Amino acid sequence: MSRFVNERVFVLLILLLVAAALYASTFTQSFSDVGNAHSPVFFPRIILVLWIGLSLIALIQTLISAPANTPIVGLLRLAILIAAAVAYTMFLNQYGFFLTSAAFAVVCLVVFGVRNPIIIVVYAVVVPGALVALFNHILKMPLPTSPFTFYF
Amino acid sequence: MTIRTSAAALALAVCFAAPAAAEFPERPINLIAPFNAGGGTDLLLRGFAPHFEEAIGSPVFVSNMSGGSGTVAASALSGQRPTGYQMAYMSITVSTIQPQIKNVPYDVDSWTPICSVAASPTLLFVNNDSPFQSMDDVVAAVEAEPGKYVFGSSGPGAMTHLTTVAAFSGLGILDKLKHLPFRGSGPAIKELTAGNIQFFGDTEVLMQRGDFRPLMVFNDERLENYPDVPTAAEVGIEAPLNELYLWGGLFAPAGVPEDVVAKLAEACETAVNSEGFQEFATSSGTVINHRGPEDFEAFFRSQYEDNRALIEAAGL
Amino acid sequence: MLSSLPDAFAILFTVEGIATLILGTTLGIVLGAMPGIGSTVAVAIVLPFTLSMSQAPAILLLLAVYAGSVYGGSISAILINTPGTPQSAATCLDGYPMAQRGEAGLALGWATQASIVGGLVSAVVLIIAAPQLAAFALQFGPIETFALILLGMTCIVSVSTGSVVKGLLSGMIGIFLSLVGGDPIIGEFRFTFDNWQLYSGFNLLAVVIGVFALSEVFMRASAKITSVSELVSFRGIVFPKLAEWRGRRRNLAKSVLIGNVIGVLPGTGAATAAFISYAEGRRSSPHREDYGKGEPDGIVSSEAANNAVTGGALVPTMALGIPGDAITAVMLATLTLHGITPGPKLVEDNPVLIGAIFAGFFIINLLLLPLGTLLSRVAAPLLRVREAYMMTAIVLLCALGIYFVRGNPFDLLVMGLAGVGGFILRRQGFPMAPLVIGMVLGPTLELTLRQGLILTDGNFFAFFESPIALVLTIVAIAALSLPLVRAALRRKPA
CATH class of the missing domain: 3.40.190.10 (Periplasmic binding protein-like II)
Structure with missing residues (x-):
């Protein structure tokens, strides 16, 4: 990692580019032209300009001082967990709370170092199962169910 | 999109060609309030649900899906299969105003109106x-x-x-x-x-x-x-601007089989006229206005047209 | 009002009344303490039950769950650095560092005592001065509210641990996220790129839970995995001795006052109060240098203020029939269902019911002490489980809680992505509290600014014709510049 090519610089550059793109989009998207205070992009533009300015300052600060990040101990572990968490939140509605939660619990427990298969399976079935039983069937505040049955 | 629609249509045909439809309802029915729990629409629906449950003879539960002035729930429901197990209580704004001013994935033809419940x-x-x-x-x-x-x-x-x-x-x-x-x-x-x-x-x-x-x-x-x-x-205000009601009723996605609509509409009528719901309406200040599926559909479509004048006037 | 208290007590001290208060408060604390499940979801869970209850117990149940969950939110904020609700985000700043030092029990003790004082004082204020305070709230139009929110925004500087620039940047990202969706004045969609899922915008809770709770899980997965929980020494609440309160009472009194005043103003809310109070403590407390490193005053500032809001929010609700926040709006709707019209004549027409509600609110705050102590003892062994079990449970509960906030599955994905984004930003030293402030205050800042400009025909300087707005703006400028002046003065002698 050099002083100019590192994680911090990279993240700040992305923040800067995102803000610039969003700012540009306020001109390309069609908005009704109704004068300053009435315009829907009046306030967002102020915020985006501040965002761009601040990320420039932060970028310069980082380039001057170049502090190091705390290293990630288990990169693979982390990557698996992040992928699992995003997939979980994405598919929860489609496949129901129970199935997705059980699958996520297995991954999460393994990532955090649990190796006993019995514990993993029991946890993955009992915890989401209890929540589904409580909310769907006792409180009648249903969580999403799977396409296969309306019980879970 | 067309592939998905035709796939859904096929699935439907398979589902409802079978005599299974005669046994409707065979599982719980979901009423969606397109606003937050505890709001006016939500409480009305929660007051209505027990009586509807009694009339239809299957468990009925209310769920909330709020955001985007009700359009998020309506958009989500419009993409569901028209089984009759999912209905939303939609008001004049969600069903006739929002789809004409916003780019939402539903319009006047996306629904099977079941019954209207209230109009103030x-x-x-x-x-x-x-x-x-x-x-x-x-x-x-x-x-x-x-x-x-x-x-x-x-x-x-x-x-x-x-x-x-x-x-x-x-x-x-x-x-x-x-x-x-x-x-x-x-x-x-x-x-x-x-x-x-x-x-x-x-x-x-x-x-x-x-x-x-x-x-x-x-x-x-x-x-x-x-x-x-x-x-x-x-x-001195001329039609169509002279009458404006905050009305609402149950809508299912377009294409619900007729016999299911009939069952739902009958249960809705029984529930609206039940003593318990009438009492609830009095205490909560709800003005009951019941319409059956045909009447409600005609009313809904004419409102959809009439409200265009309002939208234009409001500059939305 | 006071003359109806005997009748009010007659309603309260029945088996049903007492049971409602105890059960409701317990449930509120437990639900509030679960990461992801905040006041909104807690109230949604009990709402169906209130429909079949009679007037007073129905409202008391809602109140108990509300007050309990605001207090409960501080528990998860302190123990696992994940605020259950935005209003306890400021509690994390000092509560969690204390817990990391092995003083979790003591941190909870401070939070409990501060919460109770905040709640009790606000209950008394509610009973004796509701009409006067309601009249004060009416003085706050769009322009005055704008100035107040501007003052709130200056808190971003004080809660920025580490780099102020990064704190401000976090704040801007927070404001921007809150702007996605429908425009509040003309209703056009912004930054939705024709995706209807985005029409309702990014949900505040989904983002808050993502950047705090989920990113915390990722942080821990990226570090060395420990099989033992860091809460291994946690045995329950430890109360600070009375002598330890010496030198902290002024801060407590100020925090309670801030909570009360801000709570009274509709549409500002507990999170605003907690942050403004925290910023004020950081400016004036004798322990200000230790803020952010596990200083009890930081916990006191935040907790006393956010609990004082609960009583404050009832003022416009009861005196004017105008809900102070989302939860009091639910209460009003429930009253309507029970045949009571909320409005300016609410207290006049129903003195006994309102008396019971106010007295019940006082009792609920008293109940926080024994129930908090008891529940923390019961829960302590559960919290000492392996990190793996705890982290998995946190993610499942967060998903469940976020699903119930609006019933919108899209919010789940928002939470997931906010977790990833929060994790990346936290690694670069971005503080997350400013992001919450930005998201909480952003929409009101924009709405009131534009409302004000409509009222003054686009003349921003006409805002300062309002004395309240002028004073608040001066305070905001002072709050921003004082730390700089102080720093400059300190540098000179050296």
């Missing part, structure tokens, strides 16, 4: 210490000082906004007033009390929340509780 006329009102006693006073004052007076709303495109637009556009003075939208009726009512806005429009129940004076009512006749308050037509 709206009123235009002012604070009780306001100098305005009649709409004539208002018109005179606004003409004398254009740009001075402000009307509020609970948000752009909301029922409260449409009421004030119908009033002032109907009288031809809309562009001489300022519109100040708020987030929800609560803050707007506060500003009406404080005097930062002069006019607000909502239903009778909401008007009673404050010390307010009605100036006109968007109904076909005068209200029982306010015999001295003129109707909009009497004030």
